[in-house]
Amino acid sequence: MTDPVLEVDEPTGSPTAIAxxxxxxxxxxxxxxNARQLAVVRMRPFVRSLRRAGADRGLVVARLRYQVRGWNGASASPVxxxxxxxxxxxxxxxGxxxxxxxxxMGGRAAVYAGGHPTVTAVVGLAPWIEPGDPFTQLARRRLLFVHGDLDxxxxxxxxxxxxxxxxxxAASSTYVSVRRERHAMLRRATLWHELATGFVLAVMCNRPPEETVGRESANVLGKALGGETSLVV
Structure with a gap:
């Protein structure tokens, strides 16, 4: 079994928040x-998007590789x-x-680990959720789930x-349904990247979505940040 791998990109200025x-x-x-597995590679564009938009706002961008590839039942191995x-x-x-x-599975791991005292927001991208998964640990967190309707x-x-x-x-909770999209997040890839990036920069760095993402994504995020709980895009 390998050790988990944590890679960290620091911002250009003083750090103010972490993704x-x-x-x-x-x-x-x-x-x-390993770094070549598709599940790992799939998250690289999200890392780049967060880093590009957040570097001058103090956003630290970190990425984790787990010890093993599976959830493995009650072991919840990634958590x-x-x-x-x-x-x-x-x-x-x-601080x-x-x-x-x-x-x-990373979305499910985020939900389970979301009670950590440093966590203030959780973004689940096509998250794997099962009946009975706990949610009380997410009290006072900002939550955004994005899921393709063909997943x-x-x-x-x-x-x-x-x-x-x-x-x-939760402090806030919004579900975004992405039309004609499947689990791999490929058909409307830019939309997925921008929703995650715009939300994180807005809630963590107080940067309006229209400054970080395109018009369609900024419009969706404006509604989410304004309190709408269910959206279709």
Whole structure:
């Protein structure tokens, strides 16, 4: 088993907030991860987008590779790795708030680790959510889930249900349905990148979406940040 790998890009100015990017995986698997795996590669454009938009606003952009590829039932294998990474980031950048940005299994890991004291926002991209997954740890967090309506790998319906339940305790909670999009986030890739980036920069660095993303994404995010809980784009 390999150790988790945490890579960190610091901003050009003084750090003010952190975005930790989490890749997907498999339901089961104890083999190690590597930088060439598709689930890891898929998150590179999100890292670049966050880094480009946030460098001059003090956003630290970190990405984690888990020890193993699978969730592995009750072991929830990625979750201790995420908490380990959050602890390391808190030691390196004390007092800074963190946003978790996770795809698929990474979205589920973000939900489970979202109770860490440094976490203030969670972005789930086509997150893998199962009935009974906990949400009380997300109290007072800002939540954004984005899910393709044609996704057959993870359930859009379960994501929406989870957000409705968590809305009772979250600081804010918005579900965005992306029309004609599947799990890989490829057909409307720019939209996915911009929704994640614009949301993180808005809630973590107080930067309006129209300054960081295109018009369509900024319009969606304006509604989300204005309190709308369910959107279709």
């Amino acid at each position: 930790l990017v989490l890749h997907g995986g498999r339901a089961n698997g104890t083999g190690g991860t 201790p790795d995420v908490r380990w990474a959050l602890d390391r980031l808190a030691e390196r950048f004390p 800074l708030p963190t946003a978790l940005v996770g795809h698929s 057959r790998m993870t359930s859009p319906r379960q994501s929406a249900t989870f957000l409705r339940e968590s809305a009772r305790i």
